[in-house]
Amino acid sequence: MIFLETLDGNLFIICGAPGSGKTTAQAYLTENLGFTKVVTHTTRPKRQGERDGKDYYFETQETFFDNHYLEYVTYDDNYYGSSFEGLKRALKHDKRAVIVLDTKGVLTYLDKLPAELLTVIFLELPSTAVQVERLHARGDKKARIEQRLASKEAKRDAELPAALRAKAHVLQNAELQQTYAKLEQLVADILS
Ligand SMILES: Nc1nc2c(ncn2[C@@H]2O[C@H](COP(=O)(O)OP(=O)(O)O)[C@@H](O)[C@H]2O)c(=O)[nH]1
Ligand SMILES: Nc1ncnc2c1ncn2[C@@H]1O[C@H](COP(=O)(O)OP(=O)(O)O)[C@@H](O)[C@H]1O
Numbered sequence: 001m002i003f004l005e006t007l008d009g010n011l012f013i014i015c016g017a018p019g020s021g022k023t024t025a026q027a028y029l030t031e032n033l034g035f036t037k038v039v040t041h042t043t044r045p046k047r048q049g050e051r052d053g054k055d056y057y058f059e060t061q062e063t064f065f066d067n068h069y070l071e072y073v074t075y076d077d078n079y080y081g082s083s084f085e086g087l088k089r090a091l092k093h094d095k096r097a098v099i100v101l102d103t104k105g106v107l108t109y110l111d112k113l114p115a116e117l118l119t120v121i122f123l124e125l126p127s128t129a130v131q132v133e134r135l136h137a138r139g140d141k142k143a144r145i146e147q148r149l150a151s152k153e154a155k156r157d158a159e160l161p162a163a164l165r166a167k168a169h170v171l172q173n174a175e176l177q178q179t180y181a182k183l184e185q186l187v188a189d190i191l192s
Pocket of ligand 2: 020021022137173175177179
C-alpha cells in the first residue's frame, strides 16, 4: 500500500481537448526542464509511433485491472488510469513530475492529493479548425477524429470546467515557441 501523504515534490498536470498539445507540452517538460513523466495505462489501441511503457502502458480489458489505480476513467469508450506505483516512482526520481489527465481525473487528483503538490495547466486551442488540422497532422484518420471529437468527454474537455477555474493555469497553444516560453515561465514561477 502506498500512502499518499508520503508524496512530496511538484506534480504538473496537463489537461485539455484532443490535439490541444498535452503530449507536446509534456515532452517539452521532460526533455528540457528536468521533469519525469508519469506513464499512465490505457486500453486504447496504440497510435503509429507510440511505444508501450513510454507513451502509455497499453493494456487489454483483462490486464487493465491488474494495476492499483489512484483513479481511472472511461474516455471515448476506452479506460485510462494512473497507478499509485507510477506516481510514486516518478516523484521519487527527482521530485518534479508531469502527468497528462482528462479533466475528471484532474478533479480526483485535487481531491486526493495535497494542493501544494499540484500545478494544473489547461491548454487551449486557437480554434476547432486548428484542432482538426493538428489531429490530421498527427496522423489520426478522419473517421477517428470525427468519433473522438463527438465523444462526450472530448466535448466536456473542449473548455475549462468551472470546477477547475480557480486552480488551472490556462495556456493558449497557438505558436509553439511561444507556448514553450510560457511553460518555462510558469515552471520558473512555481519552482523558484
Ligand atoms: N483521468 C485520466 N485521464 C487520462 C489518463 N491518461 C490519459 N488520460 C486522458 O485521456 C484522454 C485521451 O487520451 P489520448 O487517447 O492519448 O488522446 P489525445 O487527448 O487525443 O492525445 C486525454 O484527455 C488524456 O489526458 C489517466 O491515467 N487518467
Ligand atoms: N503550437 C503548435 N503548433 C503546431 N502544431 C502543434 C502545436 N502544438 C502541438 N502541435 C502538433 O499537434 C498535434 C497534436 O498535439 P498533441 O501534443 O499530440 O496533442 P494532445 O496530446 O493534446 O492530443 C501533434 O502532431 C503536435 O506535434
